[in-house]
Amino acid sequence: MSNPKTIQNVYLVGNPNCGKSTIFNSVTGLHQKTSNLPGTTIEIRKSKITNKDGKTIRLFDLPGIYSINPATKDEQIACEPLLNPEHKEHPDHVVVVVDSSNLKRNLLLFTQVADLGFPVSLVLNMSDIASKKGIVIDVERLERELGVKIIETSARSGLNIDLLKDLIFEDGFKSHFKCFNPPSLKEFFTEPTIDLSKYNDYQALQIVYKNTDIVGGKAHQLIFEEQRAMEVMVRYKAIDGLIAHCVTYSNARKQFTKKIDKIVTHPILGYLIFLLIIFIIFQSVFTLAAYPMDLIEQGFSLAGNYLSQIIPHGIMQSLVVNGILAGMSGVIVFIPQIVILFMFLAILEDSGYMSRVSFILDKIMRKFGMNGRSVLPLISGAACAIPAIMSARTIENKRDRLITIMVTPFISCSARLPVYILIISIIPIHFKIFGIFNHQGFLLMAMYLLGVITSLLAGIVLSRFIKNTDTTGFFMELPTYQLPRIKNIMITCITKAKSFVWEAGKIIFLVSIVLWYLTSFGPSEKFKEIEKEVAYELKINKISDEEANLSLALQKQEHSYAGYFGKTIEPLIKPLGFDWRIGISLITSFIAREVFVGSMATIYGAGQDDFVNIRKKMQAEINPVTHKPTFSIAVCLSLLVFYALAMQCASTIAVVYKETKSWKWPTLQFLLMSITAWVASWVVFNIFS
Amino acid sequence: MKLTDLKKGQSAEIISFEKDDLKLKFYEMGCLPGEKITLELIAPMGDPIAINIGGYLLSLRKQDAKNIKVKIY
Numbered sequence: 001m002s003n004p005k006t007i008q009n010v011y012l013v014g015n016p017n018c019g020k021s022t023i024f025n026s027v028t029g030l031h032q033k034t035s036n037l038p039g040t041t042i043e044i045r046k047s048k049i050t051n052k053d054g055k056t057i058r059l060f061d062l063p064g065i066y067s068i069n070p071a072t073k074d075e076q077i078a079c080e081p082l083l084n085p086e087h088k089e090h091p092d093h094v095v096v097v098v099d100s101s102n103l104k105r106n107l108l109l110f111t112q113v114a115d116l117g118f119p120v121s122l123v124l125n126m127s128d129i130a131s132k133k134g135i136v137i138d139v140e141r142l143e144r145e146l147g148v149k150i151i152e153t154s155a156r157s158g159l160n161i162d163l164l165k166d167l168i169f170e171d172g173f174k175s176h177f178k179c180f181n182p183p184s185l186k187e188f189f190t191e192p193t194i195d196l197s198k199y200n201d202y203q204a205l206q207i208v209y210k211n212t213d214i215v216g217g218k219a220h221q222l223i224f225e226e227q228r229a230m231e232v233m234v235r236y237k238a239i240d241g242l243i244a245h246c247v248t249y250s251n252a253r254k255q256f257t258k259k260i261d262k263i264v265t266h267p268i269l270g271y272l273i274f275l276l277i278i279f280i281i282f283q284s285v286f287t288l289a290a291y292p293m294d295l296i297e298q299g300f301s302l303a304g305n306y307l308s309q310i311i312p313h314g315i316m317q318s319l320v321v322n323g324i325l326a327g328m329s330g331v332i333v334f335i336p337q338i339v340i341l342f343m344f345l346a347i348l349e350d351s352g353y354m355s356r357v358s359f360i361l362d363k364i365m366r367k368f369g370m371n372g373r374s375v376l377p378l379i380s381g382a383a384c385a386i387p388a389i390m391s392a393r394t395i396e397n398k399r400d401r402l403i404t405i406m407v408t409p410f411i412s413c414s415a416r417l418p419v420y421i422l423i424i425s426i427i428p429i430h431f432k433i434f435g436i437f438n439h440q441g442f443l444l445m446a447m448y449l450l451g452v453i454t455s456l457l458a459g460i461v462l463s464r465f466i467k468n469t470d471t472t473g474f475f476m477e478l479p480t481y482q483l484p485r486i487k488n489i490m491i492t493c494i495t496k497a498k499s500f501v502w503e504a505g506k507i508i509f510l511v512s513i514v515l516w517y518l519t520s521f522g523p524s525e526k527f528k529e530i531e532k533e534v535a536y537e538l539k540i541n542k543i544s545d546e547e548a549n550l551s552l553a554l555q556k557q558e559h560s561y562a563g564y565f566g567k568t569i570e571p572l573i574k575p576l577g578f579d580w581r582i583g584i585s586l587i588t589s590f591i592a593r594e595v596f597v598g599s600m601a602t603i604y605g606a607g608q609d610d611f612v613n614i615r616k617k618m619q620a621e622i623n624p625v626t627h628k629p630t631f632s633i634a635v636c637l638s639l640l641v642f643y644a645l646a647m648q649c650a651s652t653i654a655v656v657y658k659e660t661k662s663w664k665w666p667t668l669q670f671l672l673m674s675i676t677a678w679v680a681s682w683v684v685f686n687i688f689s
Numbered sequence: 690m691k692l693t694d695l696k697k698g699q700s701a702e703i704i705s706f707e708k709d710d711l712k713l714k715f716y717e718m719g720c721l722p723g724e725k726i727t728l729e730l731i732a733p734m735g736d737p738i739a740i741n742i743g744g745y746l747l748s749l750r751k752q753d754a755k756n757i758k759v760k761i762y
Binding site (some may be wrong): 066067069071102104105107133222225226228229231233236257258261265267270271355358359360362363364473474475476477478480559588651 | 718
C-alpha cells in the first residue's frame with residue numbers, strides 16, 4: 001500500500017498515569033509489538049496501523065515521563081527519540097496525552113515537546129475524572145492559544161476514541177505558544193565539535209545538556225541543573241496564565257478517592273485489606289491455574305502417546321516426545337499462572353490501588369534494600385518465580401528492581417511443594433506441638449518461612465553491594481481510583497504471555513532439549529548395551545514387562561550423561577549427606593523442581609505416579625557404608641533446606657536474563673543461591689547427624 | 690518550618706528547597722515556591738507521606754520531603 005519511506009512515525013507521549021497506555025491499547029488492540037529500548041528493560045510498544053482510507057502509520061507508545069529532563073540513564077534512553085534529531089525513528093507527529101484533572105503538571109511536558117519543534121496534537125484524556133472534580137476546560141480557547149488540534153477523551157469510557165483514531169492519522173501542527181526563550185548557542189558550537197546550525201535553539205540546548213563532556217565536567221552539570229530548574233519555573237508561570245484563561249474550577253463532588261484512601265492507608269484496616277486481597281490473588285493463582293495446567297500437561301501427554309505410535313521407536317521418537325514436546329510443554333505450562341497473576345496485578349494497577357500498597361509497605365521494604373513496589377513480586381514468588389520476576393518491572397528504581405529480582409526465587413514456589421511433601425513424608429521423626437500441629441505441618445511451614453527470611457536477608461546483603469544510582473528520590477503519584485477496563489487488562493495479560501513465550505520460552509525450550517540429550521544418551525558403550533541386556537533378561541530370566549521397563553529406566557538414568565554428572569558432583573554434595581543418586585535428581589530438577597519426585601521414582605524403581613511406593617522404597621533404602629537408612633533425619637532436613645534455597649530452575653534463569661538483559665545477574669544469582677543452599681544444608685546436616 | 694513538620698490535613702505554602710539536587714525533580718512534579726501544599730496522608734509507619742499539590746496526590750519519602758521548607762498561611 002504505502003511506501004515505507006512515507007510511513008509517518010507518530011508518538012504517544014505523556015506523564016505516567018495519564019491513560020496513555022489505555023489509549024494505545026484501544027487504538028491498536030492486540031496488533032502491537034513490545035520491545036525493550038536498547039540496553040534497558042524499558043518497554044516501548046509499537047504498532048503499524050492502517051485507517052479506512054488506506055493510510056498507514058507507525059504508532060509508538062513511549063514510556064511515561066514527567067519532562068524531557070532525564071534524571072536516570074534509563075529515562076535518558078526513553079527520551080532519546082525526542083531528544084536526538086538524528087534518531088532513525090524520528091517522530092513526524094507527537095500526540096501529547098494529558099490527564100485533564102491535572103492539567104498544569106501535564107502541560108509542562110507538552111510545552112517542552114512543542115519547543116523541540118515537533119508537529120504536535122493534544123489529547124485531554126480522563127475528561128470524566130476532570131468533570132467529576134469540577135474542572136471545565138475551554139477547549140476552543142486552548143486550541144487558539146496553543147495553535148494545535150485538541151480533543152477531549154476518556155479512554156476508559158471510550159469517549160471520543162473514534163476522533164482520536166482520526167487524529168493520529170492527521171498531520172500535527174507546530175505550536176505557536178511560547179513560554180521559554182532558550183539561549184542561542186548555535187554560534188558557539190560549530191564543527192569540528194558539534195554542529196548545531198541545523199537545529200532550533202531548544203533542540204540545540206538539549207544537545208549541549210546531553211554532551212556534558214564537550215562543555216566540561218561536574219560544575220557545568222550543576223549549572224545545567226539550575227538552568228533546567230529555572231526553565232521549568234518559567235514554563236509553569238506561562239502555563240498558569242494559560243490555565244487562568246482556559247480552565248474554570250467549580251465545586252467538586254464529594255471525593256470518592258479521599259474516602260477510600262482513609263480506609264486503605266489505615267494502620268490496621270489498611271494491612272488487613274491488603275492481606276485479604278493477597279490471599280484472594282494467591283488462592284486464585286493456585287486453584288484457577290491448576291485446571292488449565294492439568295489440561296496442558298494431559299494434552300501434551302496425549303500428543304506424546306499419539307506420536308509414539310506413529311513415529312517408529314528410536315532416537316527420533318525420543319527426541320520428538322521427550323525432547324521437543326516436553327520442552328514446549330515446559331514453556332506453555334507457565335502461561336496460565338502468568339495470565340492469571342497479571343490479570344490481578346493489572347486490576348490492582350489500573351484501579352490505582354497498587355500505589356497505595358507501595359505507600360503502606362515502603363518503609364518496611366526499604367530496610368531490606370527494596371521499596372513498596374517489591375511486595376507484590378515477592379508474594380507472587382510463592383506461586384511461581386517466573387511471573388513474579390516479570391512483574392518486578394513496575395519498580396522504577398533500578399537497584400530496588402534488581403534486588404527484588406535477585407531475592408524472589410528464594411521464596412518457596414509451588415514447584416517445591418511436591419518435593420517438600422515427598423521428603424517430609426519419609427523423614428523419620430514424629431512430634432506434635434500443642435497436641436495439634438504435627439511435625440509435617442510444622443516442617444512445611446518452616447520451609448516457607450526459611451524462604452521468606454532468606455530472601456529478606458539476601459536483600460540486606462545485596463543492598464550493601466549494589467549501589468543506588470537513582471538519586472532522584474522516591475516520588476510516586478497516587479492516582480485517582482478508577483474502575484479497571486476489561487479490554488485493557490486482557491491486552492496486558494496476552495502481551496505478557498507473548499513476551500514470556502518469545503523471550504524466555506526459547507531459552508527454556510533449548511535447555512529442555514539439552515537436558516533431554518543428557519538424560520537419554522550416555523558416554524560409554526555400556527549405555528548402548530542396556531537395552532540388549534534388559535531384552536536378554538526378559539527372555540532368559542522371565543522377568544515381567546513392568547520389571548523390565550523399570551530396570552531399563554534405572555540403568556539408563558545411571559549410565560546417561562546426567563548419571564555421570566550426578567556421580568561427578570558426588571564429592572561436592574557428599575558433605576551435605578547426598579549420594580550420587582540424589583545428585584542425579586538435583587541435576588534433572590533443572591527442568592523443573594517437581595521432576596525430583598519422578599527422578600526418585602526411577603531410581604527406586606517405583607511407578608512414576610505411585611507416591612506410596614516411592615515413599616516405601618526410599619524409607620527402606622539402607623546406606624551400604626553406615627548400614628543405617630539412607631534418608632536419615634539429617635539427610636532429609638539437609639535436602640529440604642537445599643531445595644528451599646538452591647537455584648534449580650532453568651526457567652527462572654531464563655526469565656532473569658530476559659528481565660535484566662545480561663547474563664551477569666542470572667550468573668550471580670545462581671552462585672548466590674547455590675552457595676547459600678550449600679552452606680545452609682551443610683550446617684543442618686552436621687547439626688543433625 | 691519543614692514540610693514534615695506539618696500535621697495531617699494541614700496546608701502551607703512552599704518557600705524554598707534545601708537540597709539543590711532534588712530541586713529540579715520537585716519543580717517538575719509541580720512543587721514550586723509559592724504553591725499551596727497539603728499534607729494529605731501519612732503511611733501507617735509514619736513514612737512515606739502523601740501531599741496534595743495542584744490537585745493531585747504525590748507520595749514522598751520523609752528523607753526527600755524534609756528538604757521542602759514551608760510557611761503556614
